[in-house]
Amino acid sequence: MDPILLLLATLDGIAYAALVFLVAVGLTLIFGVMRILNVAHGAFYAIGGYAAASLVLAISDADFSPWLSFPALLVAAAGVGAALGLVIERFLLRHIYAKEEVLQLLVTFAAFMILEDVQRLVWGVQPYSATDPVRLLGTVDVMGIPYNAYQIILLPVIAVMVLLGLRWFLRRTLSGKVITAVTEDRETAIAMGIDARKVFTVTFVIGAVLAALGGALASPTTAIQLGLGAEMIVLSFAVVATAGLGQVEGAALTALLIGLGRSFAVYLVPELDVLIPYMIMVLVLLFRPQGLFAVAEKRRI
Amino acid sequence: MRLVRYLPAVLVLVVAVLPLAVPWLKIVLTVALAKGLAVLGVVVLLRAGQVSFGHAMFFAASAYSAAFLMQGFAGADLAVLLLAGMVCSGTMGAVIGLFVVRYRYIFFGMLNLAFSMVLYALLEKMFHITGGSDGMAVGRPTYLGLELARTSFETALFYTSLGLAGAACWFVHRFLRSPLGEALSAIRTNETRLEYLGISARWILLIAYVLSAVLAGLGGSIIAVNQGVVTPDLGYWIRSGEFVFIAILGGAGHVLGAFAGALVYELVRFYAAAMAADVWQMILGFVLLGIILFASRGIVGLYRDLAAIAPGPRGHREPLR
Numbered sequence: 001m002d003p004i005l006l007l008l009a010t011l012d013g014i015a016y017a018a019l020v021f022l023v024a025v026g027l028t029l030i031f032g033v034m035r036i037l038n039v040a041h042g043a044f045y046a047i048g049g050y051a052a053a054s055l056v057l058a059i060s061d062a063d064f065s066p067w068l069s070f071p072a073l074l075v076a077a078a079g080v081g082a083a084l085g086l087v088i089e090r091f092l093l094r095h096i097y098a099k100e101e102v103l104q105l106l107v108t109f110a111a112f113m114i115l116e117d118v119q120r121l122v123w124g125v126q127p128y129s130a131t132d133p134v135r136l137l138g139t140v141d142v143m144g145i146p147y148n149a150y151q152i153i154l155l156p157v158i159a160v161m162v163l164l165g166l167r168w169f170l171r172r173t174l175s176g177k178v179i180t181a182v183t184e185d186r187e188t189a190i191a192m193g194i195d196a197r198k199v200f201t202v203t204f205v206i207g208a209v210l211a212a213l214g215g216a217l218a219s220p221t222t223a224i225q226l227g228l229g230a231e232m233i234v235l236s237f238a239v240v241a242t243a244g245l246g247q248v249e250g251a252a253l254t255a256l257l258i259g260l261g262r263s264f265a266v267y268l269v270p271e272l273d274v275l276i277p278y279m280i281m282v283l284v285l286l287f288r289p290q291g292l293f294a295v296a297e298k299r300r301i
Numbered sequence: 302m303r304l305v306r307y308l309p310a311v312l313v314l315v316v317a318v319l320p321l322a323v324p325w326l327k328i329v330l331t332v333a334l335a336k337g338l339a340v341l342g343v344v345v346l347l348r349a350g351q352v353s354f355g356h357a358m359f360f361a362a363s364a365y366s367a368a369f370l371m372q373g374f375a376g377a378d379l380a381v382l383l384l385a386g387m388v389c390s391g392t393m394g395a396v397i398g399l400f401v402v403r404y405r406y407i408f409f410g411m412l413n414l415a416f417s418m419v420l421y422a423l424l425e426k427m428f429h430i431t432g433g434s435d436g437m438a439v440g441r442p443t444y445l446g447l448e449l450a451r452t453s454f455e456t457a458l459f460y461t462s463l464g465l466a467g468a469a470c471w472f473v474h475r476f477l478r479s480p481l482g483e484a485l486s487a488i489r490t491n492e493t494r495l496e497y498l499g500i501s502a503r504w505i506l507l508i509a510y511v512l513s514a515v516l517a518g519l520g521g522s523i524i525a526v527n528q529g530v531v532t533p534d535l536g537y538w539i540r541s542g543e544f545v546f547i548a549i550l551g552g553a554g555h556v557l558g559a560f561a562g563a564l565v566y567e568l569v570r571f572y573a574a575a576m577a578a579d580v581w582q583m584i585l586g587f588v589l590l591g592i593i594l595f596a597s598r599g600i601v602g603l604y605r606d607l608a609a610i611a612p613g614p615r616g617h618r619e620p621l622r
Contacts (some may be wrong), residue, residue: 095594096593100350106549107594109589110586110593113585113589116583117580118583234411234418234538237411237414238415241411241412245407271426274426275422278418285404289404
């Protein structure tokens with residue numbers, strides 16, 4: 001294989017992995033604490049992307065400084081994530097914590113269906129994208145190949161910051177420790193006086209904001225359109241399942257593994273690029289059903 | 302109110318006779334029956350407490366097998382297409398099943414979704430074989446050796462579907478009552494105990510999985526012949542979601558509910574979807590939420606409540622589940 005293609009594939013893979021990680025880590029965090037797989041997570045990603053693209057386009061239409069588009073990405077993500085997260089947790093999930101696992105899955109699936117049409121109603125069927133941020137940052141030379149700085153510097157830096165930030169938050173702050181306590185043993189945590197409901201709300205909102213952030217950061221380089229949410233929820237589930245449900249650091253490594261696998265496939269066997277993430281997942285799960293980084297749970301009788 | 306008890310029988314009769322009076326309804330009802338078969342597959346798995354978000358892949362696989370067969374052997378027989386579809390989806394179900402029956406709940410549902418997304422992507426990407434998103438045309442097969450004109454073929458297809466649906470209902474009903482079927486319910490209630498009885502839960506689930514794949518495949522072949530065209534959309538996740546939705550609408554885990562749900566769904570869609578195409582999924586989502594939160598036994602549950610209020614002969618009461 002051409003070394004230049006090899007390098008390009010690696011760079012693409014890293015950029016892609018950074019985005020996938022942001023979505024996957026929210027999914028795994030929510031699952032760890034609430035034991036609910038949030039299918040609507042894909043919709044948070046897509047809506048985050050739509051909102052960010054619209055905001056950036058509005059800024060350039062209004063002739064404000066294009067540099068404002070960077071804070072705009074963050075504002076859009078935080079706004080969308082917090083609003084959707086709060087509404088869905090408060091009015092939907094709260095009623096189903098005691099129900100069967102299948103029903104919980106179905107409820108988030110229903111939310112996903114509803115949000116898919118919300119996107120269609122608000123943004124229509126045409127693709128959105130806001131390229132200002134990529135243009136502004138220009139390109140950098142990576143071993144002789146010009147590559148845009150947005151994807152190869154900004155995205156990985158944000159992903160690593162989120163990873164380190166989450167680690168610090170979960171291990172060093174009181175709120176983070178409370179969340180960890182509920183993850184480890186919900187009953188005992190409640191017995192110690194921890195308000196599990198509040199923990200659920202906070203976790204869900206953090207997860208939703210991360211997914212929306214993934215979408216917002218994707219909007220400068222990807223066309224945000226209908227169907228994106230479904231692809232992303234399945235892909236990030238593949239990442240989360242391969243890493244082991246509830247594993248934050250594991251999700252980062254697995255996102256990198258799957259991101260690189262996919263981008264190499266794009267260059268080597270383009271017909272199979274969609275297959276690679278799932279092939280990796282199936283291979284891993286065949287030998288380690290609990291995922292790469294999780295410890296197998298004991299059977300409870 | 303005694304009439305309520307005969308409602309299912311009356312409905313079946315109405316469905317059987319209606320197309321004679323209203324010919325254009327045939328197509329819609331055939332679609333409903335085909336979907337009902339796929340939903341029946343989902344219902345079998347729901348009995349084990351497992352939900353598959355990817356059953357449309359079997360639906361699409363056998364629909365495409367029908368398209369390929371008609372392309373290769375023009376004038377193949379409907380019976381051959383249906384059989385080939387069942388073999389194709391059954392084989393695929395066995396291979397994928399070997400993998401997914403190791404998992405439960407979230408993993409089971411999402412792995413099925415992942416496999417169906419892969420199939421969808423392949424169908425769309427390999428346009429030199431599958432025609433991409435334009436799909437493939439499916440010619441009209443012969444019916445038991447007879448070359449029928451369009452309308453008489455549609456009538457024949459409708460009554461064949463009705464017969465197949467009836468046979469499938471009977472078979473699944475017997476299956477769920479058999480020791481195998483009871484073991485399937487035990488996966489939902491207490492899998493560990495089942496294993497202590499010396500019964501392999503994975504093996505049981507695999508058999509059920511193959512059965513459900515074959516049912517979905519049967520539905521897919523019927524759809525392919527009925528529409529005369531197959532597209533990757535047949536295997537899209539929205540379609541899988543529809544099956545799960547109808548299963549819950551009809552009454553989770555109930556055999557007749559699958560078809561009651563499919564009929565109601567398809568008729569409502571026929572009239573309402575054109576008016577509310579943009580918000581159709583949203584409506585489905587809200588109805589799904591409503592059923593789960595407030596009426597978890599679906600249409601069958603509503604019917605049973607009605608039948609329980611109405612005293613039948615000799616004061617017999619339908620037990621409330």
